[in-house]
Amino acid sequence: MEEKLMSKKKPAYPVSEALDGYLKHYNRKSEIPIFYDDLLRFSGSVVVYDNNDEDTLWIRVYYSEFDRKEIDDSLKKVYSILHSDGSNNIHQYLNVDAVDFCTFGNSKPFRIKIRNILNDNFTxxxxxxxxxxxxxxxxxxxxxxxYNLNFLVYKDTLIEEHIAGIPGDEFIKNMLPKCSEPEKAQLAKEFVKFNERCMIRLLGDMRSYNYVIVPTHDFDHVVYKIRAIDFDQQCFEGKLKVYRPQFFKENYQMVEMVREKLLRDSVDQYKLEERSMVAKRILSSGNRIKKLRAICKEDTISTEENIALLKEQIGTLTSDSNFSKCKTMGEVLDLALNFVRRNYEDVSMKQIIEQNIKI
Incomplete structure (x- = not known):
């Protein structure tokens, strides 16, 4: 019987006063003219199908004539705040082509399609x-x-920019079989790194529809990268496997590709490379990440049951008894990041190769 990795539906946690201050300090907080609840006032909807006439689990919503103009103007303003200087000068060139509502998942987001009427570019x-x-x-x-991310928070509403790419489930089903052998090897490498990065920073639920594949043409070949697009399961679940994409059945073909294309030594090399890069980013992020971690340590973003289970499993994995002292999920995250940074600073690549030190 397949192990059930995810627990019951995750609740939404409120933004603490300290986190709100952090967002304001780093320009993530901005007053906006429309809220999530305003968009729930739609008067009708139709199902959105993909090119194969399959249900996308999105519905296209419509508003009354009375509400439509106000909502359109507000959405154009949000676009201007998110992507420009927040002025109204560009509104005349923008059109709200669609407002879609997702009926699947925890967050139930609205997806807004904005088009420039001068050249038909849209985002x-x-x-x-x-x-x-x-x-x-x-x-x-x-x-x-x-990757850098652009988002805004105001009261109970979160605005996120779109992360472009091919949804992982679509790529695995329709494009992976057509990839060349070198492309599959490169994808295998990226999946190993993505898997390691998610585990290090405790980002869970990376099933194939929660990340995208980003192809980039480089000289005479295509380079593939993997990007997370859903951050709802940050530091919530108790099972360590939830933070490792390799354990989700939706990623089975990616895992098999890693087995076929990469030797064990290569997998270890790529995991080490990713840990080192994350450690460097921790160090280069300076006070910003220190402030965020300090706030997170005092915040409530999970249950006591999940905290107890995760700190036990990570403590066993790392042989670090300090995890047993953690009281919050933020403390578990902080120790996990410290573990990665400390090993990067204390153990050189030469030591790892010559002395086979395990980290």
Whole structure:
């Protein structure tokens, strides 16, 4: 029988006063003219299908004529705040092409499609309910991954920019079989690194539909990168496996590809490379990540049961007894990041190769 990794539906946690101050200090907090609840006033909807006529689990919503103009103007303003200087000068060139509502998952986001009427270029952004877990996840992704993230928080509403890429489940089903053998080897390497990065910073639930594959053409070949797009499960679950994408059945083909394409030594090398990069980012993030970790240590973003289970499992994995002293999930995260940084600073690559020191 398959092990059930995820617990019951995760609750949304409120933003603490300390986290709110952090967001304001780092310009993540901005007054916006529309809230998540305003978008719930839609008067009708239709199902959104993909190119294969399959249900996408999104519905396209419609508003009354009375509400529509106000909502459109407010969404254009949000776009301007998120991507420009917040002025109204660009509104005349923008059109709100669609407002979609996701009926699947915890956050139930709205996806807004904004189009420039002069050239038909378009982009998306998302409106969600504010959740402290998600905010910690977004900030950690911004600092510890290779990618910067743009988002805004105001009261109970969170605005996130769109992360472009091919949804992992679609890529695995439709594009992975067509990849060349060298491309599969490169994808295997990226999955190992992605798997390691998620575990280090305790980002959970990276099933294939919660990340995207980003192809980039580089000279005569394509380079693939993997990016998380859902940060709802930051530091919540108790099972360590939840923070390792390799254990989700949706990623089975990716795991098999790693087994086929990479030797054990190569897997260890790529894991070490990723740990080293995360450690460097921790050091280079300076006071910003120190402040975030200090706030997170005092915050409530999980249950006592989950905290007890995770600190036990990570303590066993790392042989670090300090995890047993943790009282909050933020303390577990802080110790995990310290463990990675400490090993990077204390153990050189030469020592690892020549003395086979295990980290």
């Amino acid at each position: 998306y952004f998302y409106i969600k309910r504010t959740d402290a877990s998600r905010i910690y996840g977004l900030e950690l992704e911004h600092m510890l991954s290779p």
